[in-house]
Amino acid sequence: xxxxxxxxxxxxxSPEGDPLLxxxxxxxxxxxxxxATPSDVSFEVRAGEVVLVLGPSGSGKSTLALSLxxxxxxxxxxEVGGTIAVARMPASETPVAVLSTxxxxxxxxxxxxxxxxxxxxxxxxxxENLRMPVAEVMARSEAALRRVGLWDRRAENPDRLSxxxxxxxxxxxxxxxxxxxxxxxxxxxxxxxxxxDEVYAALADVxxxxxxxxxxxxxxxxxxxxxxxRVVALDQSGRLVFxxxxxxxxxxxxxxxxxxxxxxxxxTLAALRLRDAxxxxxPLPLTPAExxxxxEASPFGEAQPAGAAAPPxxxxxxxxxxxxxxxxxxxxxxxxxxxxxSSRTSPDPAPAPRASVPxxxxxxxxxxVMRRRRALLHDxxxxxxxxxxxxxxxxxxxxxxxxxxxxxxxVPPPRGRIRVADLDPGxxxxxxxxxxxxxxxxxxxxxxxxxxxxxxLAHGLRLLHTPDDEVTARVGDMLDRFGLxxxxxxxxxxxxxxxxxxxxVGTALIAGAPILALDEPTFGQDRARADELLGLLRSLxxxxxxxxxxxHDMQLVAEYATHTVLLADGRVRAAGTTADVFARHSDxxxxxxxxPPLARALRGLPGLDGTIxxxxxxxxxxx
Numbered sequence: 001x002x003x004x005x006x007x008x009x010x011x012x013x014s015p016e017g018d019p020l021l022x023x024x025x026x027x028x029x030x031x032x033x034x035x036a037t038p039s040d041v042s043f044e045v046r047a048g049e050v051v052l053v054l055g056p057s058g059s060g061k062s063t064l065a066l067s068l069x070x071x072x073x074x075x076x077x078x079e080v081g082g083t084i085a086v087a088r089m090p091a092s093e094t095p096v097a098v099l100s101t102x103x104x105x106x107x108x109x110x111x112x113x114x115x116x117x118x119x120x121x122x123x124x125x126x127x128e129n130l131r132m133p134v135a136e137v138m139a140r141s142e143a144a145l146r147r148v149g150l151w152d153r154r155a156e157n158p159d160r161l162s163x164x165x166x167x168x169x170x171x172x173x174x175x176x177x178x179x180x181x182x183x184x185x186x187x188x189x190x191x192x193x194x195x196x197d198e199v200y201a202a203l204a205d206v207x208x209x210x211x212x213x214x215x216x217x218x219x220x221x222x223x224x225x226x227x228x229x230r231v232v233a234l235d236q237s238g239r240l241v242f243x244x245x246x247x248x249x250x251x252x253x254x255x256x257x258x259x260x261x262x263x264x265x266x267x268t269l270a271a272l273r274l275r276d277a278x279x280x281x282x283p284l285p286l287t288p289a290e291x292x293x294x295x296e297a298s299p300f301g302e303a304q305p306a307g308a309a310a311p312p313x314x315x316x317x318x319x320x321x322x323x324x325x326x327x328x329x330x331x332x333x334x335x336x337x338x339x340x341x342s343s344r345t346s347p348d349p350a351p352a353p354r355a356s357v358p359x360x361x362x363x364x365x366x367x368x369v370m371r372r373r374r375a376l377l378h379d380x381x382x383x384x385x386x387x388x389x390x391x392x393x394x395x396x397x398x399x400x401x402x403x404x405x406x407x408x409x410x411v412p413p414p415r416g417r418i419r420v421a422d423l424d425p426g427x428x429x430x431x432x433x434x435x436x437x438x439x440x441x442x443x444x445x446x447x448x449x450x451x452x453x454x455x456x457l458a459h460g461l462r463l464l465h466t467p468d469d470e471v472t473a474r475v476g477d478m479l480d481r482f483g484l485x486x487x488x489x490x491x492x493x494x495x496x497x498x499x500x501x502x503x504x505v506g507t508a509l510i511a512g513a514p515i516l517a518l519d520e521p522t523f524g525q526d527r528a529r530a531d532e533l534l535g536l537l538r539s540l541x542x543x544x545x546x547x548x549x550x551x552h553d554m555q556l557v558a559e560y561a562t563h564t565v566l567l568a569d570g571r572v573r574a575a576g577t578t579a580d581v582f583a584r585h586s587d588x589x590x591x592x593x594x595x596p597p598l599a600r601a602l603r604g605l606p607g608l609d610g611t612i613x614x615x616x617x618x619x620x621x622x623x
Contacts, residue, residue: 018088019044020102020181020213021068025082027238028063028072030494034486036081037238038064047180050207050214050227052246055234056261056526057498058483061217062108064234065185068215069103070096086181101130104174108185108217108497109443110166119145119161119169120154126177144172147202149195160372163190163442163520164396164552171199175206182206185217186497188224189523190442192395192552193594196223203227219526221265222555222597225250225286235260251284261528266555266597266614267291273617288601295605338382338565338575361386361515361546362407363419369402369411376402378570384548384563386514389541391557391578392550394567395592400550401442401519403567407548408439408517420515434460437515438508442523442550444500448492453484453503456492460511478506481536483529498525505533509540516540517548522556534560554596558582558612566591582612 022044027036038060045051055061066072070091073080084091086102104126107113116122123141132140145151148168153161158169167190174182182203188196204227206212218224231249233242241256242249250257254268264272267285271294274281281298285291360383367380377399384390392400406413409425418425421436441447450456457475466474479485482502487495492503501523508516516537522530538560541547551557557564557578564581566574568591574581582588582595594600595612602608611617 019046021045022085027081029079038234039238041240043232043243045213047213048210049229051230052228053217053232054262056236057529058496059234060238062185062497065183068183069105070099102179103181104177104179106170106174106184106187110170113170114158119150119156123172123176140176144176148172149198162396164195180212182214188220192592194592195396200227219263221263225265261526263527288597291601338572367417376570386546387544389547389562391561391564398567399570400567404517404548404550408437409433410439438513440504440508440518442519444504451491452489454488457506457510478510482506515546519550558596
């Protein structure tokens with residue numbers, strides 16, 4: 001479906017009372033930017049509403065969010081056209097300090113707004129600056145921290161929290177302000193499923209009172225769809241193309257949104273695939289429960305004949321196999337290492353004799369990592385073979401990032417505990433490690449060094465004394481691959497969140513290291529760019545590159561990872577092929593995670609039970 005002309009769009013919203021937020025013809029152009037993004041955006045937000053802003057990476061979603069509390073243009077210079085009014089106050093003319101009493105903001109990067117010495121002080125800071133009585137400051141702080149599950153850690157330094165913990169803290173700070181409008185930019189991007197549930201339950205409580213509203217920028221629609229009332233969608237140029245009730249916009253314009261590269265709920269993507277295979281499900285489901293109900297009411301819900309072939313993906317294989325798992329050991333014996341050992345000669349090889357198991361490319365033995373007298377990893381044993389595509393999953397604080405950072409030498413591990421190819425990351429130099437393993441941080445800005453995007457990509461090549469003409473060619477190719485060619489001379493810090501992520505991945509890929517480790521690589525990416533990035537990683541993996549990915553996105557793991565390592569409380573709880581690990585429901589749920597949305601929808605359905613990948617659906621379904 002073709003998006004409607006801007007003139008055809010109604011401005012949604014309740015007719016009663018003044019809106020908390022009103023935008024008319026808003027266009028924002030950053031300094032040196034060739035065009036405004038967003039451009040020509042008009043909508044209103046009223047008390048009690050939750051408005052989801054969708055759009056591809058670079059469409060101006062985060063820019064729009066920063067303009068709602070005056071940070072643009074007061075703190076971040078930009079040319080703002082049109083009008084933005086918050087409770088009748090023009091945002092471009094009202095001081096940020098005044099607007100902060102009306103608009104509370106949660107940034108895409110929580111580290112950008114955390115700066116005190118304790119969790120409690122962080123939440124209390126805002127109300128204290130409003131000169132509230134001490135009793136009210138404490139009451140608000142406690143209520144907010146309890147809502148996000150951090151009250152018991154109120155005395156800790158925020159630096160000790162995981163990325164997801166810091167995100168929940170930033171949300172608590174916004175809740176404690178009591179502002180009538182909450183603006184949240186990817187609030188659950190770093191959270192595990194339990195944390196996501198907690199955050200959305202807290203947000204539902206906030207809007208249920210009827211006196212507050214939420215503007216939400218979110219890629220994880222599987223989590224958000226139950227909360228959202230309206231959807232406002234921007235196209236690649238930042239123009240508003242859809243505005244209406246969430247279910248109507250997503251169902252009636254699914255094809256157009258997919259063409260724009262926007263994320264849709266997994267259930268909707270599954271239904272679109274089934275429709276393309278000749279099995280329409282109407283209306284399009286938006287949740288796993290709706291998908292399941294639609295399938296049960298269709299021919300798919302009928303019992304399959306005995307002996308019918310299972311669809312691809314229902315067998316216990318999602319890639320190359322040959323896996324030993326921790327199964328315990330006799331008293332006095334060391335437990336075997338959890339191993340992700342693959343052979344690329346066969347998609348489903350028979351178990352090989354122990355003597356023929358290939359030597360691991362990455363070997364971890366009795367690894368314990370301490371931070372401030374607290375153990376983050378406990379006695380980890382793990383083997384990863386060359387050519388694996390491995391996802392490291394677990395709840396917030398399970399030790400995922402710490403493990404991968406130790407393997408990459410970002411956090412130097414104890415000597416003699418890890419081998420990466422022929423190197424010990426505990427004693428190798430940074431240059432030696434970078435030639436073996438490329439690492440992408442959870443926060444892209446933590447690894448930027450240069451003043452232009454071109455120089456950022458060229459930095460590693462120049463350290464390796466690569467000839468200038470080859471540097472120019474390889475950087476140009478990477479800029480084209482990641483849609484950054486027009487940003488070559490832009491400072492990395494001026495890119496959008498999604499563009500920063502693509503640049504950070506490009507810096508790790510460009511040197512051609514045989515191992516790539518990525519921490520939440522799709523954070524801040526639209527669907528098209530995420531698919532492009534993961535497709536590139538899959539292609540590199542098929543060519544022999546070993547890929548390690550830390551992620552909370554269970555559907556991403558199901559679609560792309562051949563093998564999965566599940567961590568809980570700093571220990572390996574399970575390791576093996578992705579299908580095998582996801583089949584261990586008690587381990588997954590005991591670690592505070594959830595099976596992928598597709599697996600939840602299809603569990604127990606004849607002929608579909610065990611299917612975890614969207615890519616398996618068309619070939620595996622028979623009417």
